[in-house]
Amino acid sequence: MKKVKYYYDPENLAYKKIKVRKRTKFAYAALFLTAAALFGVLAFLVLLNTPFFETPKDRLQAREIENFKLNYAILNKKMDQIDEVLAEIEDRDNNLYRTYFNTAPIPEEQRKAGFGGVNRYKELEGFDNSELVVNTSKRVDVISKELVIQSKSLDEIAKLAKEKNKLLAAIPAIQPVRNENLRAVASGFGYRTDPFTKARKFHAGMDFSAKTGTPIYATGDGVVERADNTASGYGNHIVIRHGFGYHTLYGHLSKYKVRAGQSVKRGDVIGFVGSTGRSEAPHLHYEVHKNGEVVNPLNFYYGNISAAEYVVISKLANQENQSLD
Structure with missing residues (x-):
């Protein structure tokens, strides 16, 4: 049964029936449908973002995420x-x-x-x-x-x-003259008696006494810096630049077997023993220079002599005798 609504009219002191116009009814209906539609859309969006409502695409993405x-x-x-x-x-x-x-x-x-x-x-x-x-x-x-x-x-x-x-x-690591060719280690590094002035003088290398023509060996790899007789006192001599601050000098040679600018390897024959320059007898005067300073050659023979041979050479070289140059 349709529900009828009334209102009280104070002027006529009576209740009168409320009459709803069709326009109002249509407006109410339209408002209801709009609200229902909005609610439905919101509910759908909420469901889409809950685990209770998954599309095949959602499940595929979830599997991909787990795989990642x-x-x-x-x-x-x-x-x-x-x-x-x-x-x-x-x-x-x-x-x-x-x-x-x-x-x-x-x-x-x-x-x-x-x-x-x-x-x-x-x-x-x-x-x-x-x-x-x-x-x-x-x-x-x-x-x-x-x-x-x-x-x-x-x-x-x-x-x-x-x-x-x-x-x-x-590094100069061998003797420049082989032991079998040596007569003696005539003089070592340090203060020695000069053979000409007989004064005590610093001897900057070692003298190896040997026959004229005895081979002289390069004591380390390097480049021949000079092979001439222009330096006072050394006669025919060779200077090898080894690099890393090392130079070696070989003095009083009878002749050369290398020339300036030539590369040499340790053990190569570079010249022969002689007595040129300021020399008293055939021998090789040998010096080792490190960073421009002369050092004792005795510390650089570990490449071709035994410990016993080193002890013997060391004793001879350390005797304060007369040098040969």
Whole structure:
């Protein structure tokens, strides 16, 4: 039964029936339908964002996200393994290679340093899994930087190793006259009696007494800097520049077998014993220079004599006798 509504008319002192116009009824109906539509849309949107209402696309995306998370987890495990291997290489680099070549180790803070300044990962922020993605990206960048540093370090070590081999070949490390050809070690390094003035004078090398024509050997790799008789007192002499601050001088030669500018190897015959210049008898006057200073040649014969032979030569060389030049 249709419900009828009334209102009280105070002028006529009576109740009168409320009459609703059709326009008003239509407006109420339209308002109701609009509200219902809005409520339906809102309810649909809420359902779309709840786990109770998933479309096939949503399920596919969820599986892809889980797959990405798994791949990131696997990637982080692999980076853990890379970190372990890289740490072992870095340890050997600092404590073995760089120690052997007397080079300062690379500080840990330099190897592990991050990237300052601008936020490199801003575009990765603001997503559901941003923390995982950002942290993984940071680890990849840090490992990449460590690998670059380690690669440069190994390049440096390789260069040092190459230089080390050159240094070992360049150091004057053998006697310039072989023991079987020696008459005696006539005089050593230090103050000796001059054979001409009989005054006590500093002798800057060692004198090896041998027959004229006895072969003289280059004591280290190098380049012949001079082979002439223009230096006072040395007569025919040879100077070899070995590099790394080393020079050797061979004096009083009878003749040369090399010329200025020629490269020589340790053990090459460069000339022959004589008695030219300021010399009392056939012998080789031999000097070693390091960074412009004369040093005792006795310290550089470890390449071709035994310990027993060294002791004998050392005793003879240290006797304060008369030199031959």
